Amino acid sequence: MKISKAIIPVAGWGTRRLPITKIIEKSMLPVGNRPLVDYSVQELIDAGVKDIYMVISDQEPCQVRAFYKDNLALNQYLIERGKMDRLEKAKTLPDDVKIHYITQDPSAKYGTAVPVAMAVEEYKIDEPVLVFMGDDFVWNPEGKSSVEALMEAVKSEDESALFAIDHPYEALLNGGALTIEDGKVTKITEKPKPEQVTGLTSISKYILSPRMLKEIVEYVHNNDFGPTDQEYMITDPFATYIKKGGVMRVARTDGEYLDGGTVEGWLHANETVLSDLKKD
Numbered sequence: 085m086k087i088s089k090a091i092i093p094v095a096g097w098g099t100r101r102l103p104i105t106k107i108i109e110k111s112m113l114p115v116g117n118r119p120l121v122d123y124s125v126q127e128l129i130d131a132g133v134k135d136i137y138m139v140i141s142d143q144e145p146c147q148v149r150a151f152y153k154d155n156l157a158l159n160q161y162l163i164e165r166g167k168m169d170r171l172e173k174a175k176t177l178p179d180d181v182k183i184h185y186i187t188q189d190p191s192a193k194y195g196t197a198v199p200v201a202m203a204v205e206e207y208k209i210d211e212p213v214l215v216f217m218g219d220d221f222v223w224n225p226e227g228k229s230s231v232e233a234l235m236e237a238v239k240s241e242d243e244s245a246l247f248a249i250d251h252p253y254e255a256l257l258n259g260g261a262l263t264i265e266d267g268k269v270t271k272i273t274e275k276p277k278p279e280q281v282t283g284l285t286s287i288s289k290y291i292l293s294p295r296m297l298k299e300i301v302e303y304v305h306n307n308d309f310g311p312t313d314q315e316y317m318i319t320d321p322f323a324t325y326i327k328k329g330g331v332m333r334v335a336r337t338d339g340e341y342l343d344g345g346t347v348e349g350w351l352h353a354n355e356t357v358l359s360d361l362k363k364d
Contacts, residue, residue, distance in 0.1 A: 085235050087212050087291065090133045093199035094148050094218035095119055095188040101111035105307075111218035112147045113253055113344050115194070115203075115358045119151060120344040123221035128214060129181055137207060138218075139186045139199035141215055152177050173225035191298040193304065195316030196288070201304040204297045212241050213297065222247070223353075224339025225360055229294075232312075234291045237335035239248060244296045244325070245333040249290035249341045262334065269332040272319045286335065287341055299325045 089355035098110030105113075126326065128136065140146050142197040177183065186202050200215055214231060222230040230247050237245040246269065248262055262284045263271035272286060291299070299321040309316065326332055342353035 085212065085238050085291075086132055087214055087235060088133055088217060089135045089211065090128045090214040091137045091139070091197075091200055091203045091209075091210060092121065092124060092137055092216050092218050093188075093196065094138045095199060096219075096303070097141075097190055097191055098131075098219070101347070101350075105131065107145045109141070109179065112151065113219075113350060115277050115342070115344065115350070115353045119148075120221070120350075120353075121148060121218040122151070123223070124216040124218065125152075127221065127229050127329050128216065129178060131229060131235065133214065134181055135232075136181065136183045137186060139188050139202055139205040142187045142189050146185075147299040152183050160316075165254075172362070190291040193309070195314075195315055196302050196318040197304055197316040197321060200297070200318060201301045204301055209297060210294050211256070212238070212291055215288075215290045215292055219345050220288060220341065220343040222287075222289070222337065223342050223356060224337055227339060228337045230289050230335070230339065231335060232284075233337045234341075237333040238291055238293075242293055242295065243291075243331040243333060244293045244322075245291045246286045246322075247346060248284040248286050248334050248336055250284065264334055267333055269334060270327060271321075272327075273276055274321055284336075285316070289335075290318075293330070296321070296325050296331060299330075355360050 094109065094111040096110060099103035101110055114121040115123065125136065137245070138148060140148055159171060162168070162174065184207060186206050188199055188202060196217070214234065222338065234245050261273040262269055264284065274325055299348060300318065303321040303324070304316055307316065322332065340356060342356060343349035344353055
């Protein structure tokens with residue numbers, strides 16, 4: 085299946101990475117010579133995605149928006165000095181790809197389901213969509229990407245899919261332990277304790293069907309959690325969808341999951357990417 089739309093939430097405060105995230109948005113922390121979020125963006129573009137819906141913070145200036153916008157002064161500087169190779173590197177988005185921005189108030193409803201619901205409602209998305217969070221990615225430069233694996237996993241537009249990995253401990257903070265039967269998810273244990281994990285762990289890369297998108301929107305609207313009570317976790321409507329007979333398949337590749345949400349994960353991501361780039 086080919087999918088042309090993707091949602092990327094990047095509005096969080098990044099509190100686990102304080103104090104650096106006071107001045108640098110978490111998704112903009114550098115891995116090699118590119119920000120974290122750009123690894124997912126370029127992977128999505130390579131797979132044929134043309135419309136990307138980024139849910140950003142209401143704080144100004146927005147570094148993500150600035151990164152994907154042409155810097156006309158820089159372009160002119162490079163042209164005048166004949167640095168055309170660097171001009172090409174400064175272009176961060178192909179002409180046929182558009183990023184649509186949705187602003188989220190970080191002090192309002194909180195959790196991974198909220199930005200997805202916002203994007204779906206604002207742009208009236210009623211077709212299968214890819215959802216990638218902005219602070220991690222799957223590194224597999226010589227093989228199948230996580231987007232390709234997800235697209236191959238679903239059998240029809242009525243099905244959803246999530247990406248799964250063998251569970252390194254650091255993935256447990258953000259992932260969910262999976263119970264799987266016949267290649268389909270039957271249960272997700274969100275943010276499990278290490279002893280609860282016996283197999284694969286989900287990470288924040290999904291294909292969501294129109295039916296699943298409706299479940300997410302209804303979940304956010306029909307619950308009123310307080311700021312310290314409970315997050316609006318995207319896995320909650322996943323569970324509802326599965327209980328109602330919805331199919332959620334599992335996708336995998338041989339790539340390595342890299343997470344910039346912790347200092348240790350971010351350093352490892354840099355070491356991994358730079359090591360591979362040196363081989364080229």
